[in-house]
Amino acid sequence: MQILNTSLVAVALVADALTVSLGLGASAFKNTKKNALMIALYFGLFQFFMPLAGWFGGIYFKNLISSFDHWIAFALLVIIGGKMIIESLEEKEEPKNFILAHAALFMLALATSIDALGVGLSYAFLDVPIVSSAIYIGVVTFCLSFLAYILGKSLKFLIKNKAELLGGIILLAISIKILFDHQVFN
Numbered sequence: 001m002q003i004l005n006t007s008l009v010a011v012a013l014v015a016d017a018l019t020v021s022l023g024l025g026a027s028a029f030k031n032t033k034k035n036a037l038m039i040a041l042y043f044g045l046f047q048f049f050m051p052l053a054g055w056f057g058g059i060y061f062k063n064l065i066s067s068f069d070h071w072i073a074f075a076l077l078v079i080i081g082g083k084m085i086i087e088s089l090e091e092k093e094e095p096k097n098f099i100l101a102h103a104a105l106f107m108l109a110l111a112t113s114i115d116a117l118g119v120g121l122s123y124a125f126l127d128v129p130i131v132s133s134a135i136y137i138g139v140v141t142f143c144l145s146f147l148a149y150i151l152g153k154s155l156k157f158l159i160k161n162k163a164e165l166l167g168g169i170i171l172l173a174i175s176i177k178i179l180f181d182h183q184v185f186n
Helices: 002-026 033-065 069-089 102-125 130-159 162-181
Strands: none
Touching: 002 033, 002 069, 002 102, 002 130, 002 162, 033 102, 033 130, 069 102, 069 162, 102 130
16 A cells, blocks of 8 residues: 555656656757756656655654644645645746756756655654655656656647646645544544
8 A cells, every 4th residue: 555655646746847847848958868867867866865854854853743743744745735736727937948057957856846855754754664765756756757858849738737736636635545544534
């Protein structure tokens, strides 16, 4: 069951990176495998490290909040999922010509992985094994970001904000499952 939950979380978390990768692939860049690899490495590594950082922070505070930690995990996932849904419904400007630089990729990877920090924090409260989960999330992000960049030009008009919407819905569903797992509704 844990692999299913981790898979759903990985798919939900990759939504932002997927959207950015599609946008970059559809922009003025040469659609090369080198650019795709660089983007995928940045996004994959950040999506790997951010859950670890969140988890270590959560472990530090776990004893103080263990009686209501499931509510914190629920709230974090609702906030993250809700934010993703709202952002998916907003009109966004088409990306301008953008220089594919390491500093820009660093900022994009950081911005798209903030949600993973919150998920790592909730994993600490729920006693989810973090290393295997973080590796899985990072690998899924790497693979899907790579493919999204390559496919960006042909999928530009089909996908738009649907990946982010789906990710938000998945995180909301997981947040409700947490409440059922902790028998809040009994």
